[in-house]
Amino acid sequence: MSALCEIRELEVAYRGNSVPALTNIDLDIHAGERLAIIGESGSGKSTLARTIARLLPAGARVRGEMRWSLGQAPLPGRDMGFVFQDPAASLNPVLTVGEQVAEGARLHLGLTRRTAYERALDMLERVRIPDPAKVLKAFPHQLSGGQRQRVAIAAALAAGPGILIADEATSALDMIVQAEIVSLLDELVREAGMTLIFITHDIALASGFADRVAIFRDGGLVEAGPTGAILTSPKDVYTRALLASHRDLSTPPLISEAAS
Amino acid sequence: MRRIRNLMKTPEGMAGFGILATLILVALFAPVLSPGDPLRIAGDPLLAPFVDPAFPLGTDRLGRDVLAGIIHGTRTSLAVGIAAAIAAIAIGLCVGLAAGFAGGLVEEALMRVIDAFQIVPSFLLALAFVSVIGASVPVVVLAIALGAWADPARLTRAQVLSIRERDYVAAARVIGMHPVEIAWKEILPNALPPVLALSAIIVAAAILTEAALSFLGLGDPNIVTWGSMIAEGRNVLRSSPSLSIFPGIALVVTVIGVYLLSEGFGKTLAGSEA
Amino acid sequence: MLLIVILLTFLLLESASGDAVDAYLLSIGGGDATVAQSLRQAYGLDQSVFARLWLYVSSLARFDLGWSVAFDRPVLDLIFERLPNTLLLMGSATALSFGLGSALGIVAGARPESAGDRVLSTVSLILYAIPSFWLGLVLSIVFAVQLRWLPTSGIETIASGKTGLTRAADIASHLVLPVGALALIYTALFLRVMRAGMADVWALDFVLFARSKGLSRSRIVLRHVARNALLPLVTMLGLQSAAMLGGSVVIESIFAVPGFGRLAQEAVSGRDAPLLMGIILVSAVLVICINLVIDLLYAALDPRVGASEPAA
Numbered sequence: 001m002s003a004l005c006e007i008r009e010l011e012v013a014y015r016g017n018s019v020p021a022l023t024n025i026d027l028d029i030h031a032g033e034r035l036a037i038i039g040e041s042g043s044g045k046s047t048l049a050r051t052i053a054r055l056l057p058a059g060a061r062v063r064g065e066m067r068w069s070l071g072q073a074p075l076p077g078r079d080m081g082f083v084f085q086d087p088a089a090s091l092n093p094v095l096t097v098g099e100q101v102a103e104g105a106r107l108h109l110g111l112t113r114r115t116a117y118e119r120a121l122d123m124l125e126r127v128r129i130p131d132p133a134k135v136l137k138a139f140p141h142q143l144s145g146g147q148r149q150r151v152a153i154a155a156a157l158a159a160g161p162g163i164l165i166a167d168e169a170t171s172a173l174d175m176i177v178q179a180e181i182v183s184l185l186d187e188l189v190r191e192a193g194m195t196l197i198f199i200t201h202d203i204a205l206a207s208g209f210a211d212r213v214a215i216f217r218d219g220g221l222v223e224a225g226p227t228g229a230i231l232t233s234p235k236d237v238y239t240r241a242l243l244a245s246h247r248d249l250s251t252p253p254l255i256s257e258a259a260s
Numbered sequence: 261m262r263r264i265r266n267l268m269k270t271p272e273g274m275a276g277f278g279i280l281a282t283l284i285l286v287a288l289f290a291p292v293l294s295p296g297d298p299l300r301i302a303g304d305p306l307l308a309p310f311v312d313p314a315f316p317l318g319t320d321r322l323g324r325d326v327l328a329g330i331i332h333g334t335r336t337s338l339a340v341g342i343a344a345a346i347a348a349i350a351i352g353l354c355v356g357l358a359a360g361f362a363g364g365l366v367e368e369a370l371m372r373v374i375d376a377f378q379i380v381p382s383f384l385l386a387l388a389f390v391s392v393i394g395a396s397v398p399v400v401v402l403a404i405a406l407g408a409w410a411d412p413a414r415l416t417r418a419q420v421l422s423i424r425e426r427d428y429v430a431a432a433r434v435i436g437m438h439p440v441e442i443a444w445k446e447i448l449p450n451a452l453p454p455v456l457a458l459s460a461i462i463v464a465a466a467i468l469t470e471a472a473l474s475f476l477g478l479g480d481p482n483i484v485t486w487g488s489m490i491a492e493g494r495n496v497l498r499s500s501p502s503l504s505i506f507p508g509i510a511l512v513v514t515v516i517g518v519y520l521l522s523e524g525f526g527k528t529l530a531g532s533e534a
Numbered sequence: 535m536l537l538i539v540i541l542l543t544f545l546l547l548e549s550a551s552g553d554a555v556d557a558y559l560l561s562i563g564g565g566d567a568t569v570a571q572s573l574r575q576a577y578g579l580d581q582s583v584f585a586r587l588w589l590y591v592s593s594l595a596r597f598d599l600g601w602s603v604a605f606d607r608p609v610l611d612l613i614f615e616r617l618p619n620t621l622l623l624m625g626s627a628t629a630l631s632f633g634l635g636s637a638l639g640i641v642a643g644a645r646p647e648s649a650g651d652r653v654l655s656t657v658s659l660i661l662y663a664i665p666s667f668w669l670g671l672v673l674s675i676v677f678a679v680q681l682r683w684l685p686t687s688g689i690e691t692i693a694s695g696k697t698g699l700t701r702a703a704d705i706a707s708h709l710v711l712p713v714g715a716l717a718l719i720y721t722a723l724f725l726r727v728m729r730a731g732m733a734d735v736w737a738l739d740f741v742l743f744a745r746s747k748g749l750s751r752s753r754i755v756l757r758h759v760a761r762n763a764l765l766p767l768v769t770m771l772g773l774q775s776a777a778m779l780g781g782s783v784v785i786e787s788i789f790a791v792p793g794f795g796r797l798a799q800e801a802v803s804g805r806d807a808p809l810l811m812g813i814i815l816v817s818a819v820l821v822i823c824i825n826l827v828i829d830l831l832y833a834a835l836d837p838r839v840g841a842s843e844p845a846a
Contacts, residue, residue: 055742077748089739092758094765094836103757104747139837155747376538379821380814383780384798388810391802392546468665472784475667476799490668494788501675508668515663523659 004031004163004195005052008065012044012051015059021047022219031069034189034196036206036227038242039216045199048216049167052197053082074163078108081156085168087148091140091155097124098136101155108159123154127184146177150184157188164189165197170205182209203242207231215239266528273524279517287334298332298484299324309502317506320492326503330510333486336479337514340401341467345459347405348466349412353448353455356416360424361443371417374410382407386469390478397480400473404466412455412462419451460522464515471511486511539818543811544590599812604804609812612797617816619689620782620793622705626713628771628778631720636760636767638721639728643763644755646733654725661722667784670715674788677711684710687790712789716781720774727770731763738762765836772828776821 007027013020022044029035029052039045050056052066053076066073074080084090092100098120105123106116117136124132127150140148149169156164166185170178186209189196200206206213207227214224215238222236234240268274286293301323309318309326317326359370377385386403393399423429424447432442473479474487481488486507493503593600599609642654677684685691690705735741736759744758783795790796794813801809833839 053746055746075748076746080746082743082746084739084743086739090743092740092744092762093838094761095757103749103753107747107749107753141838152743155743159747373538376536376542376818379776379818379825380539380542381776381780381783381817381821383777383783384814384817387783387798387802388543388546388814391805391810392807464663471665472667476784476787476802478802490671494671497671497675498679501679504668504671505675508665508672511665511668512660512663515665516660519659519663 002031002069003028004069005029006065006067008067010048010051010062010064010066012047012056012063013061014057015061020219022051025064025221027214027221027224029195029197030212032193032195033211034186034198034209036210036213037197037199037216038201038203038206038213040201042218043216044219045201045216046167047219049082049165049197049199053080053165055082074161075108077104077161078159079161080163080165081153081159081161083149083152083156083164083166083169086172087145087152088140088172090152091148093140095139096136097138097140097143097151100140101136101151101158104155105158119158120154123158124151126157126188127151127154129154145173146180149173149177149181153181153185153188157192160192161194163195163197165199167199168201169198171201178205215242270524270527272520272527276517276520276522276524279513280521283334283338283514283517286331287338290331290335294325294328294331296328298328299482306496306500308500309506318500318502320489320503321496326489326506329484329489330486330507332484333489333507333510334514336397336483336485337467337470337511340397340404340470341463343401344404344408344466344470345462347401348408348462349455349459351405351409352412352414353416353452355409356413356455357420357443357448357451359413360417360420361439361447367417370413374413377407377410378414380407383469383472386473387476387478390473395478395480397483400470400479403473404469407469408462408465412458415455415458416451419454420447423447423450457522457525460518460525464518464522467511467515467518536815536818536822539815540591540594541587543814544587546807546811594815599815600808602801602806602809602812604801604806604809609809612809613794613812613816616792616794616797619791620779620786620795623709623712623716623786623791623793624778624782626709627716627720628775630713631717631724632767632771634717635721635724636728636764639725639732639763639767640755640760642725643729643732643736643759644751646729646736651729655729658722658725658729661718662726664719666715666719666781667788669718670712670785670788673711673715684708689791689793708789708791712785712791715788716778716785719781720778723774724767724770727767728760728763731766732759735759735762765832768828768832768835772825772832775824775828776817779817779820 005028007025007029010022010025010027011020012022025048037045037048047056051062054073055076056062068074070079076082091097098117101120101123102111102113102116105111105119106113109116109119111119121132121136124135129135129147129150135143135147135151140151143151153169164185169185170181173181182205185196185198188194198206198210203213210227212225213227213230215222215230215236217238222238223230223234230239231243234243268277303312303315303319303323303325305319305321305323307315307319307323310316311318315325315327317330319325320329355370355374359367359374362370382404385407386400389403389406390399393403429442429446432446437445470479470485471487471490474485475491477488477491479485479488489507490504490511493500493505493507497504590600597610599613601607602609602612605612638654638658642651645651685708687708689708690696690701691708696704741754741758744754749758779795782793783798785791786793786795787799794817798810798813800806801813
């Protein structure tokens with residue numbers, strides 16, 4: 001597989017913080033792969049996601065290189081979609097679902113208002129929301145948590161980006177909904193041949209469908225490699241400890257989570 | 261003390277503190293800075309400002325020293341503003357505590373009273389109150405407080421309602437503390453800070469209301485106030501606008517000082533939480 | 535709520551030192567005790583407190599606010615005569631300050647902590663500290679006395695015989711200064727509220743989500759940030775309506791606008807307690823009405839208001 005993006009010696013520090021949130025990161029992202037970035041809170045995994053998507057707050061300092069195979073960095077929205085952790089917070093409460101799904105498509109695909117809404121309806125069907133025509137006119141507070149996250153995914157994918165970054169996109173949801181969203185993401189990415197960067201603290205969840213995993217800790221990359229190799233023969237002590245906390249990896253994520 | 265030091269670190273806090281400290285000193289030492297009755301006739305009438313060194317800001321129609329009036333007016337403005345704010349917060353705290361603690365019908369009744377005071381324009385209420393009772397400093401203070409207590413009362417009640425449910429209050433109840441004691445020892449100290457944060461705004465509003473009242477001739481006639489000076493200057497607005505302008509500037513500077521101080525406090529509070 | 539206001543005004547009426555009859559007799563140069571007695575009887579001032587309260591409430595229920603002693607006319611007529619001018623003044627000032635304040639607030643809040651934001655925040659702080667009556671005086675010194683651009687007082691040129699559009703233009707020119715004096719201060723307030731609201735909204739996740747969609751900055755600022763920050767501003771508009779009504783008293787007295795506020799001042803100087811209490815009652819009703827309108831506006835702006843529970 002060719003490298004979509006080569007990250008070299010990346011260092012990121014937030015304003016007013018002398019300790020960098022990420023240091024010395026070397027990581028390749030392959031085109032069309034499903035890459036899981038795994039780490040506990042504070043490991044720097046979300047910072048990496050936001051650095052890739054260029055969503056860092058003002059004043060953040062970025063050093064090192066991110067070489068994109070396309071020559072230029074992907075444009076947020078058009079080439080890259082982003083799904084956040086909490087769907088209740090990531091949707092604008094006073095705008096309709098339709099407008100929020102359509103606005104990206106309208107801008108990046110140059111659609112008219114009408115065709116953008118048709119596209120939005122289509123996207124809502126693809127994320128399998130029941131009664132999409134009604135949801136199009138609804139406001140976020142009228143939907144359940146799982147439905148909101150489906151809307152957020154539809155909005156992130158509305159312009160047909162090649163890369164999808166999901167930052168803890170299932171952590172705020174309950175177990176059953178979580179499993180549904182993961183399988184939806186898996187399916188959408190497979191259909192469109194997208195690159196998925198899946199950020200999570202849940203190694204069992206990630207191991208279920210990721211091609212490769214990268215383990216982060218305290219702002220550094222511990223190790224990265226094909227999912228099978230890392231899981232069966234972890235090189236680092238930390239990875240082993242992380243795996244040990246999920247004793248039986250053959251059990252489906254749902255059960256292992258409930259047992260822990 | 262630590263809070264004051266933090267406050268001085270913000271530019272707003274420092275500027276506000278500086279302005280208000282100066283004004284308080286001026287108010288305290290007014291008899292020293294400008295001896296004698298500021299309402300006495302001191303020189304020729306309508307002297308222009310910046311001409312006679314004895315009257316740097318000139319004199320009014322009756323030959324009263326404008327600078328002396330402004331210096332002594334500081335006393336009235338600050339005293340009335342602060343006293344009215346204290347009265348308003350005291351009333352607000354009592355009513356808010358009572359409403360939040362009593363619950364039931366009493367709370368319902370008190371809340372309706374608070375509503376009623378919020379829908380009546382407080383300036384009109386003060387105006388009516390002073391004109392009905394008669395103008396004197398205590399009446400003005402009470403009139404301003406009457407229109408300003410509803411906000412702190414509402415806030416106090418909201419605080420009490422949220423604090424009442426917390427564990428340490430439940431613990432106090434379990435060990436058999438008397439409700440009044442719980443209210444006094446456990447709830448009041450915790451409900452107080454956000455209400456006090458409101459106090460700067462209330463002081464500023466009180467100073468402005470006092471000025472507006474005395475501008476309309478409803479201040480204590482025996483005391484010099486900035487509002488009455490502005491009103492007095494208004495009679496000769498075309499020929500000597502400075503008579504109205506100088507006390508107005510004093511008023512604006514005072515209120516800015518209060519706002520800056522409250523912004524500084526806001527920043528230090530936000531900073532300590534972050 | 536309104537009943538409590540009624541009770542309040544009644545108590546104020548009761549505590550008046552010397553009643554309206556005294557004031558009236560004083561104004562006509564004194565009178566003997568029998569005249570006073572018959573006048574008191576005519577106005578029902580000689581009965582017990584409760585009887586008078588009942589009389590007061592029951593006459594209010596018939597929309598009878600009493601008789602103005604100073605003007606020798608029904609209070610309600612006087613108020614309705616003056617109210618349009620005040621509503622015109624307040625309405626224009628509200629529209630101007632809300633529009634200008636929210637627009638400038640968007641400019642300041644679009645880039646928090648930028649140079650433009652700092653300038654606007656500082657200017658608004660100073661403006662907000664200015665008492666409206668003093669600003670009114672300064673404005674009239676500058677524009678009416680020095681520059682002679684605008685009239686200093688009144689609502690229209692008296693006995694000018696103007697009609698239609700020329701009359702409207704005449705009224706508008708009279709309104710510029712009072713509206714300006716009242717509106718500038720509220721512009722500063724609304725600017726500050728809008729700016730603070732936007733600063734809060736910037737920190738929310740959906741703004742980050744909007745950025746991740748690659749939307750233009752102006753769309754993010756207007757459609758996502760400002761749209762949400764408008765909600766606290768509308769709430770503030772309702773809360774300030776009572777204060778604005780109070781502020782118009784002083785402004786009207788400076789510019790001699792024959793409105794509601796000026797009527798209040800005339801009632802004070804004429805010791806006309808029934809008129810004053812009528813004014814307070816009507817202004818309370820007015821504030822309630824304004825807040826009803828604001829509630830409707832808020833519900834139209836915020837889809838969450840009055841919404842049912844989540845569908846699933």
